[in-house]
Amino acid sequence: MKNICLDTKKATCFLEAGAVEAFEPKVKAAQEALENGTCPGNDFLGWLHLPSSITSEFLDDIVATAKVLRDNCEAIVVAGIGGSYLGAKAVIEALSNSFGWLQSPKPAILFAGNNIGEDYLFELTEYLKGKKFGVINISKSGTTTETALTFRLLKKQCEEQRGKEEAKKVIVAVTDAKRGAARTCADKEGYKSYIIPDNVGGRFSVLTPVGLLPIACAGFDIKALVEGAQQMEQACGQDVPFAQNMAAQYAAVRNALYQNGKKIEIMVNYQPKLHFMSEWWKQLYGESEGKDKKGIFPASVDFTTDLHSMGQWIQDGERTIFETVISIEEPEKKLLFPEDEENLDGLNFLAGKRVDEVNKMAELGTRLAHVDGGVPNIRISVPRLNEFYLGQLIYFFEIGCGISGNVLGVNPFNQPGVEAYKKNMFALLDKPGYEAESEAIKERLKSEE
Secondary structure: OOOHHHHHHHHHHHOOOOOOHHHHHHHHHHHHHHOHHHHHHHHOOOOOHHHHHHHHHHHHHHHHHHHHHHOOOOOEEEEEEEHHHHHHHHHHHOOOOOHHHHHHHOEEEEEEEOOOOOOHHHHHHHOOOOOOOOEEEEOOOOOOOHHHHHHHHHHHHHHHHHOOHHHHEEOOOOOOOOOOOHHHHHHHOOOOOEEOOOOOOOOOEEEEOOOHHHHHHOOOOOOHHHHHHHHHHHHHOOOOOHOOHHHHHHHHHHHHHHHOOOOEEEEOOOHHHHHHHHHHHHHHHHHHOOOOOOOOOEEOOOOOOOOOHHHHHHHHOOOOEEEEEEEEEOOOOOOEEOOOOOOOOOOHOOOOOOOHHHHHHHHHHHHHHHHHOOOOOEEEEEEEOOOHHHHHHHHHHHHHHHHHHHHHOOOOOOOHHHHHHHHHHHHHOOOOOOHHHHHHHHHHHHHHO
């Protein structure tokens, strides 16, 4: 079976000869620090060999729980935010029928707890009225505002519509092993529960029950997903030579570009199903590297759609960017371009060609144009859009992130900046325990009027 491949030639041509090779000692040291647990944030390295530690028995248990939910629910709501939902949503969106919502699939997989939009939550609760729905509550603490607020609403509605005893069978907690409000609630109510490992941070948790359970509930093959990740764990191992190690090469090239003034990395796809894979990638790299006034800014575009909006800036704007293109070699379906007798649009020259061939030429033409415009291009080639290759892609980006963050000289596994807005929000809401902060922020707002 083929593997995903990395092509950096259209990026390294913007660097001096030997620039990537010069990063080899730093990259090797960074990966050794991960393996030896000597890097900053070493108490959050549980993801590093997670794929190879997952047993078939563990996956069987998740599949069995997913079957209970699938058999007893018209809709399953995944309540979580950040890493507690983006990985699952990325995989589910990538593998699902683009118009599945029109086909009334059983069950519908919905996501909530990732915002505080009153209209969104009202519309969700309206949609769920009269429906047999279940909930997967994903929160290590159980007190994250967005998720806790949503779970409180959904728990009440589920119990009212299905009865408390039946609701217990279709509410699952993915949370801390021993501590926190979500753990206390799960134990008290008797919910089926799974553990978020203490040594795996949210953005690295897609291969834990955080991601595996929702993906299984959507009907996809989590064993193939894990198998792909296991294969990539081996392919990017510490013993793999630098020149053959995809993750090491990716970390070296992007850091060399950053050192040469390329401050923004744009994740590009030509397959609409990959939109949320880019969203997951943005959190993974943004939250891991954006600290200590350092870090490449992760952005994303969906081509060819965004060529008609962001394409001008990418082609001719400030030259502080580089692109990483995810290219799917073979689509799952086949559709030929038809011939038209009148040919008013002048496209008969495409008659008989696969639509994907047109897309591939758009991809190649765009890469050439962007390179000519001064935009370095990295390309990740993915043979098919299926569970196995998504597993490869997920682990590739995870290990690449760990290495790259260490090369950059930051702690890739903490997120101190995330707490700043929470402190202000709690102070403004007069949360108990924040009295001093509440008084201070209200005085500040008065002085700014």
